Amino acid sequence: MTPNKMTKIFISSRLRGNIQANTETAKELAKTAFEMGYIPIMPHLYFPLFLDDKSAEKRGAGIVAGLFLMKDCDQLVIYDDDGISDGMAIEIAYWKATKYTEPVTWNIFKSRNFFPSQTVAVN
Secondary structure: OOHHHOEEEEEEOOOOOOHHHHHHHHHHHHHHHHHOOEEEEOHHHHHHHOOOOOOHHHHHHHHHHHHHHHOOOOEEEEOOOOOOOHHHHHHHHHHHHHHOOOOEEOOOOOOOOOOOOOOOEOO
């Protein structure tokens, strides 16, 4: 599969809370998605490298920038084993308002073959 033929997916997962564990989970999600032939878009993996998530202003700017990245994605995938954070809720609402397709949920520890036949719609 060539990069220009790969599907871009925006993966929404929790960062807040146990940041170290949540970052490791996000890395595993990105790695698995890439190995499956997808281009994972996960701004919360790299925005914290230069934006302070503890600053409401910087966090808000990061969320808005992430939504701009989402515009070019083909699918929203939600990893919600640890619940939906406020940032994830914003991403889900934005996706539903602009893409007119339902996001899918993915539990990496239950199944690594979730595209496209094993998707579950999120209400």
